[in-house]
Amino acid sequence: MKQFRTTAAATMTILSLLGCAEQDKTEKADVKAQMAQHVQPTAQVYWEAVQYISDEQGAREIVPTTDEEWNRTVEAARTLRTLAETLKQPEYAADRGTDWQDFAQGMVEASSMAEAAARSRQPDKVLEAGGVLYNVCSACHEVYLTNPVRLAPDLHNETGQ
Numbered sequence: 001m002k003q004f005r006t007t008a009a010a011t012m013t014i015l016s017l018l019g020c021a022e023q024d025k026t027e028k029a030d031v032k033a034q035m036a037q038h039v040q041p042t043a044q045v046y047w048e049a050v051q052y053i054s055d056e057q058g059a060r061e062i063v064p065t066t067d068e069e070w071n072r073t074v075e076a077a078r079t080l081r082t083l084a085e086t087l088k089q090p091e092y093a094a095d096r097g098t099d100w101q102d103f104a105q106g107m108v109e110a111s112s113m114a115e116a117a118a119r120s121r122q123p124d125k126v127l128e129a130g131g132v133l134y135n136v137c138s139a140c141h142e143v144y145l146t147n148p149v150r151l152a153p154d155l156h157n158e159t160g161q
């Protein structure tokens, strides 16, 4: 009896492995989850690193001050580039137009620019690169989203509504 169960379990494992191998050919990645769980939070880290805020409390700026803060900003840009490369893979790119690859490549390049800016530790450059990145996200969304999402951190929503 024990013998039988082991064999049955082994057979199940083999069957499920075969199932996976077959699925892999057509399986599509969950773009939405990738965006929500990885792309957006990482971009947010970058965008929030440098902020020029002007409101009723006056004008002030937020910039990275410690090595750790700068490194986190560099790291966010590097991660964004990796995520952009991932978007070019067939599980994301299949059945899309060639412009998908262009948008993904645009994000690769914007991320490289963002990384260089963070490495230079020049807040203005980080702000500018963040803007370029934002435009790349939006360009792809304009084509591929029916209801484009709001991406930028809401810097002025301090009333919490």
Ligand code: HEC
Binding pocket: 031, 032, 033, 035, 036, 039, 040, 043, 080, 087, 100, 103, 104, 107, 133, 134, 136, 137, 138, 140, 141, 144, 145, 149, 151
């Ligand atoms: C190559 C195209 C492309 C690029 C570049 C891109 N996105 Fe997206 N994004 C999509 C698509 C497609 C969806 C819609 C997925 C769905 O709803 O099925 C999406 C959805 C989203 C969503 C909504 C997720 C949800 O929960 O509904 C967010 C947030 C997002 N993207 C953030 C970003 C940010 C930030 C960037 C830039 C750093 C970016 N995206 C770059 C294609 C792209």
